[in-house]
Amino acid sequence: MWIPLLLIISGLILLKQGADWFIKGSSGLARMFNVSELTIGLTIVAIGTSSPELFVNSFASFKGNYDIVMGNIIGSNIFNLFIILSIVGIVRPLKVQSSTAWREIPFSLLALLILFFLINDKLIFRKEFSQLGRADALIMLAFFLLFLYYAFRQLKNDTAIAVKREQEAIISSKKIVLLLIAGMAGLISGGKLVLDNSVKLAIELGLSEKIIGLTIVAAGTSLPELATSLVAIIKKNNDLAVGNIIGSNIFNILFILPVSSLIRPLQFNPAFNLDISFIAFGTLVLFIAMYTGKRKQIDRWEVFVLLICYALYMIYMLK
Numbered sequence: 001m002w003i004p005l006l007l008i009i010s011g012l013i014l015l016k017q018g019a020d021w022f023i024k025g026s027s028g029l030a031r032m033f034n035v036s037e038l039t040i041g042l043t044i045v046a047i048g049t050s051s052p053e054l055f056v057n058s059f060a061s062f063k064g065n066y067d068i069v070m071g072n073i074i075g076s077n078i079f080n081l082f083i084i085l086s087i088v089g090i091v092r093p094l095k096v097q098s099s100t101a102w103r104e105i106p107f108s109l110l111a112l113l114i115l116f117f118l119i120n121d122k123l124i125f126r127k128e129f130s131q132l133g134r135a136d137a138l139i140m141l142a143f144f145l146l147f148l149y150y151a152f153r154q155l156k157n158d159t160a161i162a163v164k165r166e167q168e169a170i171i172s173s174k175k176i177v178l179l180l181i182a183g184m185a186g187l188i189s190g191g192k193l194v195l196d197n198s199v200k201l202a203i204e205l206g207l208s209e210k211i212i213g214l215t216i217v218a219a220g221t222s223l224p225e226l227a228t229s230l231v232a233i234i235k236k237n238n239d240l241a242v243g244n245i246i247g248s249n250i251f252n253i254l255f256i257l258p259v260s261s262l263i264r265p266l267q268f269n270p271a272f273n274l275d276i277s278f279i280a281f282g283t284l285v286l287f288i289a290m291y292t293g294k295r296k297q298i299d300r301w302e303v304f305v306l307l308i309c310y311a312l313y314m315i316y317m318l319k
Contacts, residue, residue: 001201007193008198010190011192012052012194015052015191017190018184018190020224022179022180022184024183052190053252053256058260060195063195065209066269068213069257071211071214071217071272072213073257075217075218075219076221077249077252078218078278078313081283082282082306082309083310085286085303088233089300091233092236094241094242108283109287111249112253114140114253119268129267132257132268140254140258225244229241
């Protein structure tokens with residue numbers, strides 16, 4: 001039991017370090033070609049912080065470990081919403097923009113509804129089994145492109161926001177190449193270590209791949225989002241802290257899951273419907289929190305409500 005657990009931890013460290021190298025190298029490449037900071041933030045950094053989930057899911061999909069694919073994405077979204085949001089909310093009450101309250105949070109709920117409708121073939125269309133097929137993946141990717149279009153339009157039109165950053169030295173092309181290669185190597189090797197040993201640990205402990213995916217794998221692959229949100233809230237950038245969490249949840253559902261199903265159509269375990277419903281519940285609680293207490297702010301007591309809900313959920317899952 002201890003060897004697979006240690007190898008999972010080693011894989012998560014490789015994923016975290018690989019993501020850091022990949023982001024740094026990609027940002028250097030973008031600056032070399034005079035790509036804007038806005039474009040870097042919306043594309044490279046967003047992909048970089050979600051790259052652990054992407055690589056773990058790609059390996060899991062290729063090997064047919066469907067419960068780990070779904071467990072990782074759904075568990076990561078639960079962890080983002082109930083744990084990471086709670087941690088940053090305890091550090092400082094989160095005041096957000098109107099667009100977050102009225103658009104981004106509802107869009108994340110829409111992403112969940114799209115997933116539920118497309119993946120429940122047996123429940124909705126009375127088919128023999130449920131799966132997320134390649135046609136479903138293309139539909140979800142179309143909605144993801146729509147979200148990206150909205151994000152670019154929103155930020156382009158938001159002239160009231162002044163973005164500040166410290167001057168960074170332009171790194172050499174040789175270092176950029178080395179960072180990209182090292183980052184990809186860390187992501188690939190880390191993703192394989194996490195996947196292979198998560199399956200072994202599940203077998204040794206007598207736990208399902210679903211539980212392992214929802215807990216250990218999901219929490220580990222969410223480390224970049226946790227680090228990003230904590231740094232943002234310490235620097236009093238509330239919108240980045242909340243936007244990182246909501247954006248990551250949308251990215252996980254509308255990009256990483258479709259990519260996984262393009263590799264191989266994903267067989268769906270209906271037991272995950274409860275977990276999808278729990279994410280929807282948390283998203284609704286977050287939306288309501290925007291209009292209770294101080295408007296457009298997540299207060300500490302609301303954060304504790306999320307933590308209590310997560311604790312009850314975990315008790316139910318592990319009983």
